[in-house]
Amino acid sequence: MGLAEEVLELEAAVRREKACPEILMYESDLIESLIGQVESREKALRIDPITPEEQFRGLLYQMDLDRVKYLLSSYLRSRLVKIQAYALWVVRQDDVNFLSPQEIDFLTKYYSIKTNHFKKTFLLGLPNDLRSLESRKGQRVIEVSPQLDKHVFIKVIDDVGRVQTENSADIYLEKGDIFFIPYNLVKPLITEERKIDLV
């Protein structure tokens, strides 16, 4: 895949990540390859231009690089925002393979500074039995988990056919259709089969 296609891929990934209520699989190959290319091109740009043409070309390249960097950071940022919002829930999951190693690292540290803050400001002033963040049923007191039945806008990129909805009315998804439906109804079609895109 060339750089141009990868950037398009990244744009789609940013859009998906922003529209999706849960944290999607980290696009490790794509992100790593793009970061590598951005870094090497930036290095190449740092060599001082000699002629005005080279200077001009350098500026154009810089502009394009800045755009790719913006996309990259907004992809990573929108994931971080979700990781923070669901932090108390994510740390309890057994399987966190949807996060990158750096994100897992971020999450662990984030969780510890956050719970520390709760302890310092409030929980340590309580009787011993009340200090835990967990209530009796094993659920965290202020845990927020992704709201999977949230409605999302979808665009069908490949014919899917019949999909059963909760009130047992069927809908037909054909290429090019745009729907507003609960996320968990079409989740596998988005994450695994890639027949539907979030818009």
Added chain:
Amino acid sequence: MHAEKSKKLVRELKTSKWLPPYNVALISEISQDMASLYEKAVSDLEDRNTDSALIKSSLVNRNKRCVLAYLNYRLTKLECLRLETGPNIPPHFSNQLNKDEMDYFKQYSALLQDYSRKVSKSLDLTGDLQPPKDVFVEVRATEDVGDIVLPETGQVSLEKNTVHLLRRSEAAGLIRQGVLQHIN
């Protein structure tokens, strides 16, 4: 009645534009109430008065939830502030925070920088919040800063109301600190 104070605490969040001043007095009052309620619940249990104990323990839990929600909401606001204005808290915001929250802000800020560096040295996660339009931006200085040296442009003397053409990457931080104003 017993949860009235926590209700007030949570309501405070709604009444202010950004965050209300940290209400340390109310939180410690609630903690004391919780402790005494808890004691009563335990003694109720010893008297085998389970109904009353149940009510008291759910009151305790409700109070706890409210206070934690209050604290959590404030932290979330702080995280947004970090993303939007950079690693320094503007003075009119810092008045509303208590010392622990300032500490949290610093820790969070360091954590974010650390993550950003680990992913890539050439990315700044909090740099571009809007898609970039041009390599250069025209900016006007809003206060006297004096001479500063920027990595690409070289030396610039930022005096009040002077207009400069700077690299966007260099100006972004200063714009968010409020030193420069974006004018095109």
